[in-house]
Amino acid sequence: MSDALVPTAPAEARPPARPSGRRRGTPRASERRTAWAMVAPTILVVLAVALLPIADTVWLSLHQASVTETGAFVGLDNFKFIFSDPAFTEALKNTAIFTVVSVAIELVLGLGIALVLNQHFRGRGAIRAIVLIPWAFPLSVAAVLGRLMLQDQVGILSYIAHGLGLAHGPILSDPNSLLVSVILVDVWTSVPFMALLLLAGLQTIPGEVIEAARVDGASAAQRLFRITLPLLWPAILLALLFRTLQAWAVYDLFYVMAQRQLESLSTYVYQGVRVSELNFAPGTAAAVFTFLTSLAIVVLFIRGFGARTAGEV
């Protein structure tokens, strides 16, 4: 079970045994036809709504595109434009800070919660259900709740922050405190996912291994850093990969909480596609950039860190 993470293409992880004569009446050709017929609708939807649009985005980003027409071919001009656009470089910076800081905090807190929930104590099931609650909140609604708590007239967190001298002036009007606020709400909603994924990983570690180390005189810290964490490493990498990708594509929290005072990569793209017609083409370039950098993150985790993905979570 320590090898619980299977490679991509899980279907191949266990080739189905085919004892000879298992099915006399079913020739292979008909099995193949049935298989393709059953998979075809999904392949069509994925092609039409995901893969072709991605290619289309790349195509649009190389043109002087608008919502109504593709326009003239302009090579990489749209990419040159966005990198000279302070709004985009600002969005890139915000997204990078947001991703690194919130995922790092979520890993530490998630790991701590997973270790706590892995202990035996009364009411553990109920606590696990409670921990899951923030995960269930729509991000756009969590952002509204965050605004309510940080709002300078009624917000309790704003009151506390001012009382402790952590904030001066309205929190939601200052880009720096706004970025901290967005990270705070993201941590609140995303730690449960991290914790549950790591808890599932912890539960695949056989108790005897840790018990044996304890009997051999390993301290709690030694058991954690020398045994538990190395065995948990595949689960940690996978949780980090998913959370990093989600954070890198963050849209809801920035759009709702910052209300255009703070851009992320995704809100920059949205701005171009949906709000400002003039920025449609640069928006598509930013979309391609976001896609390629996400791909780079996947490659980094799988090739660089040796993460083994099993699929969507």
Next chain:
Amino acid sequence: MAYAEPTAARSPALTRRAPNWSRLGLYLLVGLIVFSVAAPLLWILKISIVETRELSASPPTIWPHTFTLAHYEKVFGDPLFLRSLANSVIIAGATTLIALTLGALAAYPLARLQFRFRGLVMSGILAISFFPMVAIIAPLFVQFRSLGLLDSYWAVIATDTVFVLPLSVWILATFFRQLPRDLENAAWLDGASPLQAFRMIILPLAAPGVMTAAILTFIATWNEYLFANTFLFDNHKWPVTVLIPNYAANQFTPDYAAQAAAALVVTAPILILVLVLQRRIVSGLTAGALSG
């Protein structure tokens, strides 16, 4: 990792003392975890049930001094709000139905049948979950516009479907693989086609897997914001995720209490699902990462 059980080798005095400390620490941590989840929600609940004048009290009240259901009455008396709940049910319901049908059909051959490129097809579907959603909104906006699908539920249902498909295919394939092969073999020997075996034997047995996939798909779609906020202009079509940030948000006099009430009301159905079906949700979420 210490379970803090006393060990026989130690002296009785030590064993009684040490475990109590770590036990106390454990319960303190558990309390802290519960507090950080519950405190924000209880505070939001508080501002949704107090009279408006108490909201701006300084220092803010911790325990409610007044009580009123007026904010909930306002929310439930608002046709636009009720409409958004209905819109969310329609979009999430239709997406769940479509994604599960497609997902079950695709997951069966991917889990059980032999065909070329099977691994490639599976990887291709799962890879969608790595895509940033924002990467496809520009061309789809153009397409939907020319097809007259902007401002229709279908634009959102189609895009939501493709992003929940990987999850439903993965969960269902995991469940299908766990079923014993003998059942299908018997059906095949009796002359059933693979499709019949799937419909009559596999699908009913995989009902728990279908339920898990349905819950996670419904929650993901109920919570989806980007596509709905991109393709829907008409506020009568907005699902709750788009309405709530705009709700009672008049720039000069936002009604904070109504916002709090509305936010809690739209999350309540999902919270009930989570609390009741916690075990299933956790197993589904982790099935994606850890195969059983």
